[in-house]
Amino acid sequence: MRGVVMHGPGDVRVEEREDPRIQEPTDAVIKIVAACVCGSDLWPYRGADAPDRQLMGHEYVGVVEETGDEVTTVQPDDFVVGSFVISDNTCPICEAGYQSRCVNGIFVDSQIGTQAEYARIPYADGTLVATPGMPDEDLIPSLLAASDVLGTGWFAADAAEVGPGKTVAVVGDGAVGLMSVLAAKQMGAEKIIAMSRHEPRQQLAREFGATDIVTERGDAGVAKIRELTDGLGAHSVIEAVGTQEAMMQAIHSTRPGGHVGYVGVSHDVELPGGELFFGLVHLHGGPAPVRRFLPELIQLIWDRDINPGKVFDLTLPLDRAAEGYAAMDQREAVKVLLTP
Structure with missing residues (x-):
């Protein structure tokens, strides 16, 4: 599959990466429908804590392709919104409403990277929330916003x-x-x-x-x-x-x-x-416990009570991700949506 990788300040590339697969019974593999560039992605892009090589992307919506044997809350063909932090949603910290500091937490862009065609999501039950049905296309940007910026x-x-x-x-x-x-x-x-x-x-x-x-x-x-x-x-x-x-x-x-x-x-x-x-x-x-708010935010979007998707003012195909980073870096775009 194709995915975005940052190799250093200003060096964003779309590369071939290994297709994700189920590794644990709590995993799900999703086909990414939309992802985006985050303002926090600009810190390493501009040279702060710049990586030698980092998989990019932590905001995502998609359709479930496959689930592990222990996943119960989502199933294949569900449209899902996921938090930018993987969480089991059952540990004492999660139960207190701070899923972004889950004892099993993983920042999505540290190991997974969702500026890509597919992604493996660990602890799928604790991280992903299914929408009430398959959303109309015009709702997808707003649902994507719920994954991070709206929740934050x-x-x-x-x-x-x-x-x-x-x-x-x-x-x-x-x-x-x-x-x-x-x-x-x-x-x-x-x-x-x-x-x-x-x-x-x-x-x-x-x-x-x-x-x-x-x-x-x-x-x-x-x-x-x-x-x-x-x-x-x-x-x-x-x-x-x-x-x-x-x-x-x-x-x-x-x-x-x-x-x-x-x-x-x-x-x-x-x-x-x-x-x-x-x-x-x-x-x-601190890092927002987006998972705490996802059910409420998804319902507000589904009922068309809010339209946070208006924050996206530039849409690009995944292959042109580097242009999206540059546009946000130069403040030529507020937020860039990427379509695999």
Whole structure:
């Protein structure tokens, strides 16, 4: 089969890889219907922790081809959405709702790579969720979003304790930031402030529910947030970038007693103990336990209550994956969908 492999910074290739097969009775093999490039894929692409060789892709939807003898919740010909972290969904950590830290957890792009034609999914019962039937083609992008960016944005809003009547600020206008805006809207936030300098992303943020746009960054961005919140700061702030600047902008934009949900993959972020102590800001985040939210998100998409698939603004065949990486790296695309 064909699959995407990164060989170093900026070096993305589509290569022939071994066809996956059932190795354990808890496995499933799926035919990938759609995959995509994630913002987190850009970190190694730009040289941060760049691999010598890494299978790429952790967001995926597909059709089950084969299952191991112990798989009971999905079966051949089911259309499935999977989390970007393999989880058994039965360990004590999973049962507490943190499947992304399952004791048997595996990050999909560390061993599997779903920017490919097929994939073996371990712990299929704990990782895959079947849709109510075979989806219409127009639902596939939204279901693909649920595999990571929508689930991550949803977790960010949940971690920031977004709720009715609250003011929410979102730091980051990439796909996860935009999905956080959508999640905040669904959770009943009264005011949703999207921080963005890019007009197309601002427009999409407004479509997803943003009430205000802040173009400033750093201290100027914080000042604007406080201006919009009577000098207090937002109740809930979402950090969806992963840099020191973004984290500090989020913390400083939060009112005393407020909550920061951080889901940007952290790179060289250091937290100031004194500011946290006197700021009375709650911090919660990390790799999103997408599996916790998948059943709810799939149903919302199936019922056409939300349309997160609008975040995909470029679709390419798998063989042109390198173009997709370059387009996202140059901010010429918000998120790229790949079709095997």
